[in-house]
Amino acid sequence: MADQASVLDRSSVGNAPDPDFDWRRIAYLVQVSRALDNLEETRLVPERKISYQFSARGHDMAQVMLGSRLTNPRDATCGYYRSRPLLLSLGVPIEDALGSAMGRAGGYSDGRDIGVVFNFPNPGGVPALPMSGGVGAQYTPTAGWAQAIEYYRTVLNSEAHRDAIAVVLGGDGSVAANGFWAALTIATTQKLPMLFYIEDNEYGISVPSTYQTPGGNIARNLESFGNLHVLSGDGTEPAEAARLVKAAAAHVRSRKGPCLLRLTVPRLQGHSFQDTQTYKSQEFVASEWTRDPLPKLRSYLVGSALDEAEWEAIEREAGEAVEHALAEAQARPVARPETVLSNVFFEGEVQQIGGQWTHGYQAPVAHEEPRPEGQRINMVTAIRRTLDRELEINPRVLLFGEDIGPKGGVHAVTLGLQEKYGIERVFDTSLNEEGIIGRAVGLALAGLMPVPEIQFRKYAEPATEQINDCGTMRWRTANRFAAPMVLRIPGGFFKVGDPWHSQTNEVQFVHNPGWLVAVPSNAEDAVGLLRSALRGNDPVIFFEHRAMLDDAWARRPYPGDDYVLPFGRAEKVREGDDITIVTWGAMVPRCEEAASHVSADVIDLRTLMPWDREMVLESVRRTRRCLIVHEDLKSGGFGAEIAAVVADEAFLDLDAPVARVTMPDIPSPHHPTLLNWAVPSVEKIRARIDDLVGF
Incomplete structure (x- = not known):
């Protein structure tokens, strides 16, 4: 039980610090995080050098501990706007953290995104996947990375992924979001190596956690959730937090399935710098400061792992490092304005993380002129044959969506493909479009080529946040990350219409920066555009008009196994x-x-x-x-x-x-x-x- 785990772990507060943790480094990084918060709040925000500031005070110690448990380069984590301590523990340069907050060139985005929306490719180390400004949007892409770990292990036989894990951070407010529940369903039904790390500070901006979760304790409510190991405790007590973080990571690394770790922490400042917290009583605010983990960490370490002089030296070292980083960050220029036009789409320089091209994929030699073979075939057969061919020659291609497995899709496009390639590569999903697209983002970031299907155009609406975030990823990370995929969407009228299955509205996708949009009218074009998309390096919306799937006019001879049709050619x-x-x-x-x-x-x-x-x-x-x-x-x-x-x-x-x-x-x-x-x-x-x- 979650509460029992908390009691057991609190009893260890007086024990010697766990030697599996580098306590000096933990103390240093917590002090760096505090110095950064103090610098921003007392100088940079008042001087209008930073527009958005979110303090991590109170959340910092346990986050740094969590980061220290990410040791396999195939691990990945995705956080939210209060996750900078985790980024510091992964090795993000302090000057990048500050420079990004100030909107300067370099850092996370070259000034394109607000500084608290992190990303960190971390070559040779554990990456921080691109975060989102939307609450709860981080969960399903992390589930996709976790599924990719399983795919690399079991299908591609990668020993490097043997004990890799995916870790997602979220606040107690985010557990009400659709993305949280979608990811929880994906992770538990497939027993994925995924750790849900929930920081419960009792408030989502000004709304108490009891408005997000009955009783205000998501761990207690999920104790009986199938295939989920649940831990809960106090994230301000060093021994307890260390034990729980260590146990949670070990559980997931042991391939026993996902784990949810809820740690209670105080939010020692407002939601953001501008938040005066008038919705909290003075007594409650005072009680939060009594739970500050920094003095607790000092009491825990001084006299055991460190002496008083060492602690003070660490504090000075952290302060000096932050001041040095400030000087470097302020010396950075603002990016040239015209550069914001770059990296909406792939421009020739391959991103650092995401997509099959970053893993050495080389497309077969193609031809741009059709080489007709055999009799005319309908568009359904043409699309199926193209998917079949790319599945056959490229083990990184995965097909998934609602009813696309044994049923073969409601339009029969994927009929027989699961039987031929197995459930690991062609699989059904739960009825959650955000989960379908968010999972695809994570799979793509891990180097696979996901081909998700949204069953009808109208059903894409619940996934619009993930669609938008995927499209903007290359741009907002200044070409550090991208998530190429092919999103298949049937739509339009077919004999009859209705408001739910017959919508087109292609213009919405055109208005989402970063997506290529294909609307083939016949079988030959469908083959060429689909194959270009599957071998490309950008996310693609592939629109399959229902009226044309078996239309006599749309039938064409198959144009060849390597026929590609470049986008933008009418x-x-x-x-x-x-x-x-x-x-x-x-x-x-x-x-x-x-x-x-x-x-x-x-x-x-x-x-x-x-x-x-x-x-x-x-x-x-x-x-x-x-x-x-x-x-x-x-x-x-x-x-x-x-x-x-x-x-x-x-x-x-x-x-x-x-x-x-x-x-x-x-x-x-x-x-x-x-x-x-x-x-x-x-x-x-x-x-x-x-x-x-x-x-």
């Missing part, structure tokens, strides 16, 4: 001189049919990020008319972006207004009669073509 499915029609996905065959009576360029964009501006502008300047057709809603749809570019760059070449045919601004109706009225039809497209040609 295709003219018809060529002509009177009008340019720009479209993608299920609207391509409709536009081709609608334009059969005129001389028209019908351009299938094939990808929306990037999109082929050059082909569109060249065509519009020649035909002098432009019609954009898409299934998505008109207001804010991607067609508006194309229209704006055409108006900006080809206005003087136009003989008619730029026009659009789209869905009205409504959800997808269910009944076929209603759906067919709302979705752009051949008749509606043809009528608009005639209007523009006759303008």
Whole structure:
């Protein structure tokens, strides 16, 4: 029981310090952390050299102990905004910690992200995975790293991963977040080597922990949770904290499954520097200061591991180190403003951590011209055959999602792949989209090529935070980390519609920086774009339109096992001189049919990020008319972006207004009669073509 563990561990307070810990280093790093907090609060924030400051006072001692237990370079940890002591224990330079807080070049992000949102590649050591500014977003990527450890052990037979673990830090407020429960489900159902380290300071900003967890004790509530070892105790008592941290790490390293360690700690300052804590009584604040772990650590060590002079020397050494780091940090420049445009996507310099390219992956020789083989096949078969081929030649590829295993997916795309490649490489997940994408982020960071599936476009909504965080990762870490993956999403209408299974809204993904977006209209393009994505070094949204998966028009011969189609290269499915029609996905065959009576360029964009501006502008300047057709809603749809570019760059070449045919601004109706009225039809497209040609 968690409370019993606490009682047993408190009885050891008078024992000699555990020789498995480097107590001098622990004392030094806690003092460094305190000196940093003091420097920021008394000088740098008042001087407006730091905008965001989150004190770690009270959390620091146990965090440093935890960091000392991360000893395998294949370990990884992911924390949150109060986790700087852990970063110090991993070896992050003090000047990087300060320089990042000040937004200077170098450090964690070259000034692109706030300094408390850490990342630390730590070559040769244990990395700190990129943290997020969102509460609870750190849990599922850490679960993905833990699953990658198991994959390296059991499938790739890596001895280096034999006792590796993944550690995630969170506060008591974060245990109410969806990401916490998603990660807990993943870790316990698969018995992953994952340590949940929960710092309970009794408040989530101003909200008591009893608002987050019934009774305010997540450890007690999870004591009966299956496949989870639970420990709980006082993170301010040196002997107790050391024993619990050591026991938790040892449990996970022994491959007995995940562990949750809850340590109670005081938050000795406000949530942030600006927080005056008026929501706490004076008596409560005073009681927190009586639990300060720093004086307890001094009492515990002086007279046993250290003498008084050594403690004072450590304190001076820490203070001098922080002052020296301040001088170095202040000497760093602010990054040149134009550099913020770099590293949204892979630009040729491989990131330090994340993706198969960092592990020596080299794609097979490819060809960009199709080499047709055999009879025409539908898009389902084309996608399945491409996934099959890449699974066969690349052991780092993993497929997962809801119902993609024995069932083969609700659209039959993955049918038979689990039987062929095993449950370790093609597997079903729990019904939690944040868990699906967050897990994929961790797998990608560990060097694998995850291919998660979101069953329908609308179901991606719970995963939007992870999607956004993944896309921005390369940019916000200044190319230190990236998480390349291929996120497959079926969507759009199919015979009927409805608000839940028939949404498109591709523009939302285009608006998430860092994601490539593919929208193939036929089997050949699907093969080429999917293979490019699977062999690439960026995260990709691969949109599979439901109406085209078995559509006769979309069938093409298989273009070859090494056919790749570069992103940003559109295709003219018809060529002509009177009008340019720009479209993608299920609207391509409709536009081709609608334009059969005129001389028209019908351009299938094939990808929306990037999109082929050059082909569109060249065509519009020649035909002098432009019609954009898409299934998505008109207001804010991607067609508006194309229209704006055409108006900006080809206005003087136009003989008619730029026009659009789209869905009205409504959800997808269910009944076929209603759906067919709302979705752009051949008749509606043809009528608009005639209007523009006759303008």
